[in-house]
Amino acid sequence: MKKIFNLLLCFFPFITLNAQINELGVFLGGSNFVGDVGSTTYIAPEKLAFGVLYKWNKSPRHAYRFSYTQSTVVGNDLDSDESGRNKRGYRFENNIKEFSAGLEFNFFDFNLHDYHRKITPYIFSGVNFILYDQLYRFKTTPNVVNSQNSNSFAIPIILGIKSNIAPHLVLGVEVGARYTFTDDIDSSNPNTKNTNIFQFGNLNNNDWYVFSGVTLTYTFGQKPCYCAY
Helix, strand or coil, X not given: CHHHHHHHHHHCHHHHHHHCEEEEEEEEEEEEXXXXXXXXXXXXXXXXXXXXXXXXXXXXXXXXXXXXXXXEEEEEHHHCCCXXXXXXXXXXXXXXXXXXEEXXXXXXXXXXXXCCCCEEEEEEEEEEEEEXXXXXXXXXXXXXXXXXXXXXXXXXXXXXXXXEEECCEEEEEEEEEEEECCCCCCCCCCCCCCCCEECCCCCCCCCEEEEEEEEEEEEECCCCCCCCC
């Protein structure tokens, strides 16, 4: 009878969904913005970024990952190496709340049931839904920034490296750029038909923002069935 039950578990893996390895943890780091206002340095954390994340490890090589992260992003033309931006002197501040879902791929096997020390680089991508303030300036007062609530989508590209530092703890270090589907986080190109709105910068490039930091997750869940038949 026990053998029959084991066979059923192997042929119907959805029965063992509650036995998959899970990870639940936090992200802590910094954020920076790359757009039409401020510095063009790709990785230069300026403001605190923090969030929570959950991973469902389907195999030692890949996991479904879901997260929520938020941060303030800022830009100041005086921090740019471009003389044109220095002379212009624009600045902005915005708040981004990010909901993310996607697939994390490990370059090496990362079996969490094996408590020996392991380390692997990884890459993550998926889709983000972001909440932020659409910023805009009027032609008559281009130095004054106005705002209204808005939302959009972004594509994350995250590279990192992680290791199990304890039997149930995994520490990771990662850098993740987000390509957004909007160009109004920095007020340069708001999506509006108002002819009094001031537009500037490269109107053909959308905004980017970057989160860099560490993740710490706690692993839990029983060992899944590995069928030998």
